[in-house]
Amino acid sequence: MKVYVVYDSEGGHTESLAKAVAQGASGVEGAEVYIQHVNDADVYQMVDMDAIIWGCPGHFGTISAGLKTWIDKLGYLWAEGKLIDKIGGVFCTTATQHGGLEATLLNLITPMLHQGMVVVGLPADVPENALYGSYYGVGITCPVEDTPGVATTLTANDTALGRALGKRVAEVTKQFVENRA
Numbered sequence: 723m724k725v726y727v728v729y730d731s732e733g734g735h736t737e738s739l740a741k742a743v744a745q746g747a748s749g750v751e752g753a754e755v756y757i758q759h760v761n762d763a764d765v766y767q768m769v770d771m772d773a774i775i776w777g778c779p780g781h782f783g784t785i786s787a788g789l790k791t792w793i794d795k796l797g798y799l800w801a802e803g804k805l806i807d808k809i810g811g812v813f814c815t816t817a818t819q820h821g822g823l824e825a826t827l828l829n830l831i832t833p834m835l836h837q838g839m840v841v842v843g844l845p846a847d848v849p850e851n852a853l854y855g856s857y858y859g860v861g862i863t864c865p866v867e868d869t870p871g872v873a874t875t876l877t878a879n880d881t882a883l884g885r886a887l888g889k890r891v892a893e894v895t896k897q898f899v900e901n902r903a
Contacts, residue, residue, distance in 0.1 A: 726771040727757040730778040730788035735864035746888025773895040777813035783822025806838035811891040812859035823861030
């Protein structure tokens with residue numbers, strides 16, 4: 723089973739979260755995980771994947787320009803139905819607590835639904851999410867430091883949430899793939 727993690731990152735926060743997501747997916751038996759920055763990612767690779775997890779920094783409650791440009795290249799795959807029944811998951815980071823986490827996650831989910839993908843969230847019974855409540859995917863706040871270009875590191879809980887999302891998407895994908903066989 724193949725899992726594709728695609729991310730946009732500017733200050734390093736979202737890249738760190740993407741790596742945590744990939745690490746969580748890698749822990750599921752049989753998972754082959756591919757992780758790429760959106761600038762290096764090829765939309766046509768998604769055809770060979772069983773799961774696609776994408777994420778970005780939230781910009782005013784919506785998808786970053788880098789990831790949105792990449793998503794906008796999916797028209798051919800949509801027209802051909804190439805992503806129908808792929809498993810999807812999303813993640814994002816914002817600079818402030820009320821910086822549009824849920825709005826960004828919902829905006830990230832929308833193109834997946836248009837593609838006919840099956841979207842997997844992070845339920846409350848996942849221990850890492852029980853008190854955090856990031857149900858649409860993983861959305862975390864990463865305050866920007868006063869020093870330009872210096873990214874703060876993710877907290878242990880942020881990293882645990884990323885790993886939990888990757889693991890959950892990979893586990894659901896594994897069940898889905900095994901049931902198709």
